[in-house]
Amino acid sequence: MTTLRLEWPQWQGGEPQAVAHYTPGLDVAESRTVYGLGGQLTAALAPRHDGPTVRVAVPDYSHDLPEIDGIVGKDEVLRQHAEALSLIREADADRILTLGGTCAVSLTPFGYLAERYADDLVVIWLDSHADCNLPGGPNRGFNTMVVSHLSGRGDNDVLESMPATLPSSRVLLAGVHAWDDQDSHTHESWGLRLIPPADTEPFVDAVLGWIRDSGVRHVAVHFDLDVIDSDELAFGMAWEKGGISKATALRTIAAIAEAFDLVGLTVAEFVPREAVALRSILHGLPLAGSERSAE
Numbered sequence: 493m494t495t496l497r498l499e500w501p502q503w504q505g506g507e508p509q510a511v512a513h514y515t516p517g518l519d520v521a522e523s524r525t526v527y528g529l530g531g532q533l534t535a536a537l538a539p540r541h542d543g544p545t546v547r548v549a550v551p552d553y554s555h556d557l558p559e560i561d562g563i564v565g566k567d568e569v570l571r572q573h574a575e576a577l578s579l580i581r582e583a584d585a586d587r588i589l590t591l592g593g594t595c596a597v598s599l600t601p602f603g604y605l606a607e608r609y610a611d612d613l614v615v616i617w618l619d620s621h622a623d624c625n626l627p628g629g630p631n632r633g634f635n636t637m638v639v640s641h642l643s644g645r646g647d648n649d650v651l652e653s654m655p656a657t658l659p660s661s662r663v664l665l666a667g668v669h670a671w672d673d674q675d676s677h678t679h680e681s682w683g684l685r686l687i688p689p690a691d692t693e694p695f696v697d698a699v700l701g702w703i704r705d706s707g708v709r710h711v712a713v714h715f716d717l718d719v720i721d722s723d724e725l726a727f728g729m730a731w732e733k734g735g736i737s738k739a740t741a742l743r744t745i746a747a748i749a750e751a752f753d754l755v756g757l758t759v760a761e762f763v764p765r766e767a768v769a770l771r772s773i774l775h776g777l778p779l780a781g782s783e784r785s786a787e
Contacts, residue, residue, distance in 0.1 A: 493586040493587060494543060494544065494583060494584060494585050494586050494587070495541075495543045495585070495586065495587040495588070495589060496543065496544050496545075496546065496579075496580060496583045496585035496587070496588050496589070497538075497541040497543065497544070497545040497546070497589045497591070498546055498547075498548070498576065498579065498580065498588055498589065498590045498591070498597075498601060499531070499535040499545065499546070499547040499548070499591050500531060500547070500548040500550070500572070500576060500590060500591065500592050500593045500597040501527070501528040501529070501530070501531025501532045501534075501535070501548075501550050501592065501593050502527065502528065502531065502548070502550050502569075502572060502592055502593040502594050502596060502597050503524060503525045503526070503527040503528035503531075503550070503553075503593070503594065504550075504557060504564075504565040504568045504569055504572070504594075504596075504634075505527070505565070505569060505593075505594030505595065505596030505597075505633055505634040505635035506524065506527055506564075506594055506633045506635055506729070507564055507631045507632050507633030507635075507636065508520075508523075508524060508564065508633075510631055510633060510729075511523045511524060511526070511527075511633075511729065514729045514730055514731075514763075515729075515763075515765060515768075517769070518765070518768055518769070518772075519772075521553040522768050522769075522771075522772060524553055525552070525553045525768075526729075526763050526764070526765065526768050527592070527593060527594045527729075527761065527763065528550055528593070529764055529767055529768055529771065530593075530761065530762035530763050530764050530767075531550075531591060531592050531593040531597075531762070533762060533764055533767060534591045534592070534593075534759055534762050535547075535591045538591060538759075541589070544583050544585075546579040546580075546583065548572050548575050548576045548579065549572075549575065550572065550593075551568070559632055561627055561628070561647055561649070562626075562627030562628030562629070562632055562647075563627050563632060563634050563637070563647060563650075564632045564633055564634070565634070566634070566647070566649070566650075569596060569634050569650075570649065570650065570653060573599065573600050573650075573653060574653065576597075576600040576601070577600050577603075577604060577653075577655065580600065580601060580604050581604070585604075586608075586755065587754070587755045587756065588601040588604070588605065588755070588756050588757075589757050589758075589759075590756070590757070590758040590759070590760075591758075591759055592758060592759065592760040592761065593760055593761075594633075594634075594635035594760065594761060595619070595623055595635040595636075595638050595714070595716055595760050595761055596634045596635045596638055597758060597760060598638055598642075598712075598714045598758040598760065599638050599641060599642060599650075599654070601712070601756055601758065602615055602642055602658075602712050602714070602756055602758075603642065603654040603655045603656055603657065604655050604656075605710070605712050605755055605756045606642075606655065606656035606657060606658050607655035607656035609710045609755065610656075611708075612708050612709055612710050613658065613662065613708060613710045613711070613712060613755070614658075614662045614663070614664065614703060614706050614708045614710075614711055614712075615642065615658060615662065615663045615664070615711075615712050615713075615714065615756075616664050616666050616699060616703075616711060616712070616713045616714065616744075616748065617639055617663060617664065617665050617666060617668070617714050618666045618667055618713055618714060618715045618716065618719050618741065618744065618745070619665070619666075619667060619668060619714060619715075619716035619718065619719050620667065620668060620669060620670045620716065620718045620719050620728065620730070620732040620735055621636070621668060621670055621671075621672070621716070621718070621730075622639060622665050622668050622671070622678075622679050622684070622686075623635065623636050623637065623638045623639045623640070624637070624639040624640045624643075624645075624678050624679055624682065624684065625637045625640060625672065626640055626645065626646055626678075627646060627647050630672060631672055635761075636672070638714075639663060639665070639684070640678075641654065641657070642657060642658055642663065643657060643658060643659065643660045643663055643682065643684070644657040644658075644659075645682070659683075660682045660683040660684050661683055661685075661706075662706060662708065663684055663685075664684075664685050664686075664687065664699065664702050664703075665679060665684055665685065665686045665687070666687045666695075666699055666719075666744070667687070667688070667689050667695075667719040667735060667736050667741075668686055668688070669688055669689055669732070669734055669735065670730065670732045685702060687699060687702065689719075689721075689734060689735050689736045690736070690740075691740070692736075692737065692739060692740040692743050695736060695740055695744065696740070696743055696744050696747050699744055699747075699748070700747055700748070700751055703748070703751070703752060704751075708752075709752055709753050710752070710753045710755045711748050711752045711753065711754050711755065711756075712754075712755060712756030712757070712758075713745055713748060713754065713756065713757050713758070714758045714760065715741065715745065715757065715758060715759050715760065716728065716760050716761050717759070717760070717761055717762050718730060718731075718732055718735070718761055719735050719736055719741060720735055720736065720737065720738050720741055721733060721734060721735040721736065721737060722735065724737055724738060725738055727761075727762055727763065728761055728762075728763055729761060729763045745757070
């Protein structure tokens with residue numbers, strides 16, 4: 493079984509106004525690219541991987557990210573999606589560890605796994621947010637629309653680019669408790685099951701029970717770090733109180749891997765505000781940059 497490590501420090505999936513709101517004190521370029529630096533640090537801190545490792549090319553900050561069809565940076569999001577899918581197919585991966593980046597980085601590997609395992613795959617969306625917005629809604633960042641597109645709803649260009657989608661009945665929203673103006677009204681009508689935050693034992697039991705009831709063996713887990721209660725660890729873009737504990741998150745993923753075949757795992761949305769500020773300081777120091785020849 494081939495386990496591919498996909499490093500994808502994407503920042504383009506974030507919505508500019510939302511990102512700026514949650515990162516006071518950072519300038520536009522710093523706030524827009526904070527997801528990217530978070531992805532780089534996530535990959536740097538992850539344990540050594542003995543299998544194949546690939547990295548999606550992510551451009552540096554650019555103002556030229558127009559909103560198209562209600563999605564900020566749609567063209568660049570689709571370009572990265574196509575590159576990631578090509579890398580995954582070339583590796584012929586059976587399992588995929590994805591290190592992001594915005595939540596948008598789960599779309600490609602999970603779509604590939606949905607094609608590979610067909611009806612024998614469920615997705616656990618371990619996140620404070622449902623990410624089931626639609627293009628043109630209040631938040632135009634694609635990172636808030638991933639579950640929508642995974643379940644076959646949204647932008648036609650994105651949907652046509654996907655290897656496969658899943659029915660809502662095979663997507664579980666686990667730990668979701670923070671809603672925006674759109675996705676709070678959609679998850680129930682779409683048939684998405686929700687398990688709210690709880691203590692470790694009942695939460696893990698509920699997640700495992702849902703998977704068992706599905707009759708499916710293969711599982712992909714999206715782990716947005718903001719699902720951890722921000723009073724314990726403020727990792728995410730929006731600091732959300734009332735989430736699950738770090739121990740609960742780790743135990744949930746471990747229990748899934750013990751009981752089923754964990755074929756996909758994404759770690760997403762580490763937002764290192766202090767590291768971004770440090771990078772800005774370092775870039776402003778003499779002797780810290782590239783040397784120039786003396787005249």
